[in-house]
Amino acid sequence: MAIVVNLEEERGKKGPSLDALTALVSDDLAKVNTTIVDRMHSPVELIPQLAGHIIAAGGKRLRPMLTLASAKLCNHRGPRHIKLAACVEFIHTATLLHDDVVDESSLRRGLASANAVWGNKASVLVGDFLFSRAFELMVEDGSIQVLAILSRASSVIAEGEVLQLITANDTSTSEDSYLEVIRAKTAALFAAACRIGAVVANRPKAEEAALESYGLNLGIAFQLIDDMLDYSAKQEKLGKAIGDDFREGKITLPVILAFRRGDDEERTFWRRNLEELDQAEDGADLRHAIGLMEKHQSLLDTINRARHYGAIARDALGIFPDGPAKSALTDIIDFCIDRAF
Amino acid sequence: MAIVVNLEEERGKKGPSLDALTALVSDDLAKVNTTIVDRMHSPVELIPQLAGHIIAAGGKRLRPMLTLASAKLCNHRGPRHIKLAACVEFIHTATLLHDDVVDESSLRRGLASANAVWGNKASVLVGDFLFSRAFELMVEDGSIQVLAILSRASSVIAEGEVLQLITANDTSTSEDSYLEVIRAKTAALFAAACRIGAVVANRPKAEEAALESYGLNLGIAFQLIDDMLDYSAKQEKLGKAIGDDFREGKITLPVILAFRRGDDEERTFWRRNLEELDQAEDGADLRHAIGLMEKHQSLLDTINRARHYGAIARDALGIFPDGPAKSALTDIIDFCIDRAF
Numbered sequence: 001m002a003i004v005v006n007l008e009e010e011r012g013k014k015g016p017s018l019d020a021l022t023a024l025v026s027d028d029l030a031k032v033n034t035t036i037v038d039r040m041h042s043p044v045e046l047i048p049q050l051a052g053h054i055i056a057a058g059g060k061r062l063r064p065m066l067t068l069a070s071a072k073l074c075n076h077r078g079p080r081h082i083k084l085a086a087c088v089e090f091i092h093t094a095t096l097l098h099d100d101v102v103d104e105s106s107l108r109r110g111l112a113s114a115n116a117v118w119g120n121k122a123s124v125l126v127g128d129f130l131f132s133r134a135f136e137l138m139v140e141d142g143s144i145q146v147l148a149i150l151s152r153a154s155s156v157i158a159e160g161e162v163l164q165l166i167t168a169n170d171t172s173t174s175e176d177s178y179l180e181v182i183r184a185k186t187a188a189l190f191a192a193a194c195r196i197g198a199v200v201a202n203r204p205k206a207e208e209a210a211l212e213s214y215g216l217n218l219g220i221a222f223q224l225i226d227d228m229l230d231y232s233a234k235q236e237k238l239g240k241a242i243g244d245d246f247r248e249g250k251i252t253l254p255v256i257l258a259f260r261r262g263d264d265e266e267r268t269f270w271r272r273n274l275e276e277l278d279q280a281e282d283g284a285d286l287r288h289a290i291g292l293m294e295k296h297q298s299l300l301d302t303i304n305r306a307r308h309y310g311a312i313a314r315d316a317l318g319i320f321p322d323g324p325a326k327s328a329l330t331d332i333i334d335f336c337i338d339r340a341f
Numbered sequence: 342m343a344i345v346v347n348l349e350e351e352r353g354k355k356g357p358s359l360d361a362l363t364a365l366v367s368d369d370l371a372k373v374n375t376t377i378v379d380r381m382h383s384p385v386e387l388i389p390q391l392a393g394h395i396i397a398a399g400g401k402r403l404r405p406m407l408t409l410a411s412a413k414l415c416n417h418r419g420p421r422h423i424k425l426a427a428c429v430e431f432i433h434t435a436t437l438l439h440d441d442v443v444d445e446s447s448l449r450r451g452l453a454s455a456n457a458v459w460g461n462k463a464s465v466l467v468g469d470f471l472f473s474r475a476f477e478l479m480v481e482d483g484s485i486q487v488l489a490i491l492s493r494a495s496s497v498i499a500e501g502e503v504l505q506l507i508t509a510n511d512t513s514t515s516e517d518s519y520l521e522v523i524r525a526k527t528a529a530l531f532a533a534a535c536r537i538g539a540v541v542a543n544r545p546k547a548e549e550a551a552l553e554s555y556g557l558n559l560g561i562a563f564q565l566i567d568d569m570l571d572y573s574a575k576q577e578k579l580g581k582a583i584g585d586d587f588r589e590g591k592i593t594l595p596v597i598l599a600f601r602r603g604d605d606e607e608r609t610f611w612r613r614n615l616e617e618l619d620q621a622e623d624g625a626d627l628r629h630a631i632g633l634m635e636k637h638q639s640l641l642d643t644i645n646r647a648r649h650y651g652a653i654a655r656d657a658l659g660i661f662p663d664g665p666a667k668s669a670l671t672d673i674i675d676f677c678i679d680r681a682f
Contacts, residue, residue, distance in 0.1 A: 042496075042500050042503075043500075044500045044503050044504050044507070046503055046506075046507055047500065047503055095469075098465050098466070098469060101461070101462075101465060120442070120461075121442075121506055122503065122506060124439050124442060124465055125439070125499055125502045125503045125506065126499070126503060128436075128439060128472070128495070128498075128499040128502070129496055129499035129500060129503065131469070131472065131495075132492055132495035132496035132498075132499055133496050135476055135488070135492035135495065136489075136492045136493060136496060138488075138492075139485060139488045139489045139492050142485055144480060144483055144485065147476070147479075147480045147488060148477075148480045151473055151476035151477045151479075151480050152477060154469070154472075154473035154476065155470055155473035155474050155477060157469075157473075158466055158467070158469040158470035158473055159383050159384075159385045159388065159470060161466045161469070162383075162385050162387055162388055162463065162466045162467060162470065163385050165387075165462055165463060165466065166385070166387055
């Protein structure tokens with residue numbers, strides 16, 4: 001696809017990676033994984049089976065790693081961040097299970113999604129279980145402040161998901177409404193995951209706020225790129241089908257920009273495809289949509305918007321001293337954005 | 342239906358009611374209702390709309406009333422039980438929303454269910470919102486002990502729902518497996534709702550345990566009668582369609598008893614109807630099923646089993662002094678069982 005080649009040329013050869021982060025938190029992450037496997041256990045065997053399928057499916061563990069790296073940045077000593085990082089992953093997994101039901105997805109990270117294998121019912125209920133289990137883990141940790149942060153994040157996520165449901169198939173959705181959705185459904189958990197690192201380390205409010213701001217803006221950048229990738233990356237690379245959002249009529253930034261920059265004929269095209277979901281079965285409409293996005297630079301500008309939020313995230317870390325933790329957290333920003341290429 | 346008449350004769354004329362309970366907690370319940378309306382608010386309007394539909398649909402508010410009456414029994418002074426009773430109702434409502442999605446129900450308390458009006462997606466997400474909001478309310482209350490009780494109850498409920506999903510359509514399900522399901526999916530929240538009344542009042546562990554035991558056994562009795570009513574009460578009275586469980590192939594105690602007491606021909610009938618879901622569309626199979634239940638007294642014995650758990654619940658209250666709260670709580674037991682008639 002032309003866009004990929006152009007962008008490849010634009011930046012250098014060797015892309016940023018999560019290597020520094022992985023090295024920084026690998027011992028802790030192994031403990032988080034053990035905690036996850038341990039605590040998703042239930043005498044009802046279907047629960048660890050289904051939960052294990054999605055948790056083991058090879059997600060990046062980005063959110064729990066954010067908690068671990070943030071705790072490290074704050075010089076946290078002690079074991080509390082391990083359990084709380086597992087909580088964050090449980091909440092994330094619960095929302096994935098419910099998302100796949102809501103989106104009627106059949107693929108997740110390149111594998112059959114849990115709802116495709118075990119049905120929607122089991123996915124809803126195991127999601128509820130993981131969500132409850134997350135709160136049980138927080139209770140064991142015993143911090144009302146952490147409970148406040150994650151219960152608030154959880155209702156914000158749910159609000160964001162409902163808002164997304166309402167704006168689906170509405171091509172008049174503004175960039176601001178879209179931002180409100182991704183801020184809630186994605187960035188709120190990134191923000192909470194990072195803030196918890198400062199909370200367990202008993203750092204001053206300013207550092208809590210800095211890590212929250214880092215997480216929030218990183219989360220926005222992450223979701224922008226995710227939405228851009230749905231129109232550009234290869235399915236194998238991403239582990240999910242290209243054009244999913246298009247087929248569901250999701251209104252993401254690449255669409256919003258192309259719609260606003262297009263002429264009447266193009267808007268009629270977008271309405272037919274995304275509002276009426278009247279789409280050519282041979283993929284011709286998807287190819288045409290990508291063509292319009294290239295014409296209006298809406299994929300490139302989605303990346304540019306992501307860079308803006310990435311820059312805010314980077315500056316938010318400014319108050320922390322340089323070192324391996326700060327540098328790993330900075331690398332995540334570049335990784336989240338540059339995985340677009 | 343013959344069973345109704347027989348049972349009507351068996352007991353007296355004027356049945357027990359929730360009147361004493363309602364009188365006892367009416368001021369508090371009004372505050373709980375205000376809290377519920379207040380706290381299901383969200384800038385995303387669909388959330389209070391959908392949540393309001395199910396919450397306002399005229400449920401009995403049995404679970405929050407249990408918290409209120411238990412707090413009264415424990416001489417609790419102060420406002421904490423109000424917010425926590427609202428939490429209990431939020432958790433209950435969240436599970437109802439997810440249940441209706443899982444059961445594909447189109448009716449709830451005689452009205453169209455939320456999933457029938459707004460779709461499964463919105464029901465899943467608003468359920469998640471109410472669940473998160475419940476935890477936010479608990480965090481405001483600030484008691485780790487309450488958080489522990491309700492987060493544990495929530496995962497037990499989810500486990501019970503998954504277990505029910507697994508045993509659905511399996512006529513070999515034992516009475517014990519069935520009991521395990523209803524203990525988890527229904528009784529655990531009754532138990533938690535009651536126990537919280539002792540916790541807010543800082544009562545000794547023995548009283549906490551007594552109220553928990555009362556709630557657990559009351560919850561089992563309640564669900565037994567609920568499952569019995571699906572084969573006997575009039576739809577209008579119950580606000581839901583008779584034979585729902587039959588059509589879905591749910592294995593409840595009336596079925597388990599009739600199946601075990603039946604002959605080979607009858608078991609073939611049960612398997613065809615509940616495992617293969619091969620059922621006559623004119624309701625003839627449902628009528629035949631009810632006939633078999635009458636033949637084997639399986640509805641009557643389901644009530645008898647409920648009486649057994651009701652008796653345990655009654656004795657659990659023995660350590661508390663007599664008075665209006667204790668008497669109201671005792672009335673609930675009779676009401677839950679005698680609504681069978």
